[in-house]
Amino acid sequence: MPVAGKTFGIVGALAAFPRRLIAREVERQGGHLRRGVTRQTAYVVFGRGLLAKATDADIEARFEREAGSGRRLLSENGFLRLLGLATASGTSALPRQSLMDQAKIAPRLFDLLSLFDAFEHDNEPYSFRDVILARKYAGLISSGAGWGAIARSVHRSSHVASLTALSLHHEGSKTIYARRAEGLSELDGQLLLDLGAIEEAELEELFALAEEAEEAGDYDQAAAIYQRYLSIDRSDSVAAFNRANCLRAAGRELDAAHDYARALKLDPSFAEAWFNLAGLMSERGRIDTARRHLQKAIDVDCDYADAIFNLAKLEFDAGNLLEARRWWARYLELDKESEWARTAERGVQFVNLHRLPHAPRA
Structure with missing residues (x-):
């Protein structure tokens, strides 16, 4: 692919x-x-x-x-x-349905476990070892273990395929154990972190803290944390975009515009950044700039309904009725049911009415 x-x-x-x-x-x-x-x-x-x-x-x-x-x-x-950075080990020939039939594991649970690499292969064709693992997991689930407990535990082993030789058990629903000659023990081995992974963990923690502050409405604090994050990783367009949203919510519009521009410099295809920057420009009365940014968002994503609707409204407010009608008609191709669609329909009807020649007064 x-x-x-x-x-x-x-x-x-x-x-x-x-x-x-x-x-x-x-x-x-x-x-x-x-x-x-x-x-x-x-x-x-x-x-x-x-x-x-x-x-x-x-x-x-x-x-x-x-x-x-x-x-x-x-x-x-x-x-x-x-990406070609890893290859699946072992011989694989089994389709997904055959594996689930043999293991008697629910498809949704199987997909969740696969998503966190609880099997030797992440998609079909699967190996016979994948069938054995699926059977073991199905047994754990039927006895009360959660899929999450399995996913969190299996990577303590050096390789998930090695679990096929172990008898797996659980206590409560949070931890999976292996029965060995000396008794129950946790699955041995943990992934080792190099220096790059340590820095990555710090970035993840910062990003999560920034999101929490943003969700709580503490926009200045969130913006400060996003800035700290960006001082470590200057290439993250999403962090720049999120910081711009926080700055805008905090009333710091010029700073917000700078960070929207930073996000777009990093990722010119970031449609949401074009859209939000257009909204900011429109609020500041820079209609031509807002028009260009909305058009750019639509160029990037031709089905971006919100951008299309806003461009129609901008053209209507500017007196460009035919352009407004064109964009509202396009919006109605994407949305025929919402209240926004009702507004677009009324806009089209208004333009049609005011474009018709009026009969002379008697």
Whole structure:
């Protein structure tokens, strides 16, 4: 599957490889790697660091949302294999359905475990060892273990395939153990972090703190944390975009415009940044600039309904009725049901009415 021209978003910290090195490889192959998910994101990578930060329910909700959006979901190992940085070991020949039939594991649980590399392969064809692992996991789940407990525990082993030779058990629902000759013990071995991974962990922590402050409405604090983050990683367009949103919410419009521009310099295809910068320019009365930015957002994403609607309204307010009608008509091709669609319909009707020749007065 080609990487060139594709945008990859990462949810959660990567455990298997430093993010900076991955980003460099993606760019070398002509793709784009972004933290989080934007409109241009085609593939979402679920980093195993998410297991330490989020509950099972939160991860399941994110899984459903991203899968429902039509984006391709990748595990860390799947991402590395797509980039040609890793290969799957062992002989694989089994289709997904055959594995699930043999293991008697629920498809949704199987997909969640696959997303966090609990199997030797991240997609079909699968190996016989994957069937054995699926059977073991299905047994743990049927006895009360959660999929998250399995996903969090299996990577304590040096390689998940080695678990096929162990008898797996759980106590409560949080930790998986192996039964050995000397009794129950935790699954041995942990991934070793190099210096790059330590810095990556700090970045993840900063980004999470900034998001928490932003969600709590503490915009100045969030902007300060995003700035600290950007002082370490100057290449993150999403962090620059988020900081711009915080600055705008805090009333610091000039600083916000600077960071929207920074996000766009890093990623000219960032449609949301063009859109938000257009809104800021419109509020400041810079209508021509706002028009250009909205047009740029639409050039990047031709189905960006919000940008199309706002451009129609901008043209209407400027007295450009035919242009307003054209953009409202385009909006109605994308949305026929919402209240915004009702507004667009009324706009089209208004232009039609006022463009008709009036009969002379008697």
